[in-house]
Amino acid sequence: MKMDNSELKSFVERIERLADDKKAIGDDIKDIFTEMKSRGYDVKIVREILKIRKIDRATRDEMETILDTYKAALGL
Numbered sequence: 001m002k003m004d005n006s007e008l009k010s011f012v013e014r015i016e017r018l019a020d021d022k023k024a025i026g027d028d029i030k031d032i033f034t035e036m037k038s039r040g041y042d043v044k045i046v047r048e049i050l051k052i053r054k055i056d057r058a059t060r061d062e063m064e065t066i067l068d069t070y071k072a073a074l075g076l
Contacts, residue, residue, distance in 0.1 A: 037043050052060060 033043050033046070036046060055063070
């Protein structure tokens with residue numbers, strides 16, 4: 001395979017830019033969580049809500065049904 005130095009450099013620079021963008025977005029998200037916490041929100045619960053929202057409705061309903069069944073079986 002013949003290596004094209006300019007193409008390699010372009011790939012590396014694109015990855016670096018995206019890594020910088022990713023860090024900036026991560027910092028922005030962290031700032032939002034900090035603001036939420038300062039206003040009295042339970043950030044741990046909000047993180048769980050974000051996870052739940054990623055799950056499609058049918059799967060989420062099934063999980064909640066199973067969870068309710070298990071809780072009932074354990075007397076919770």
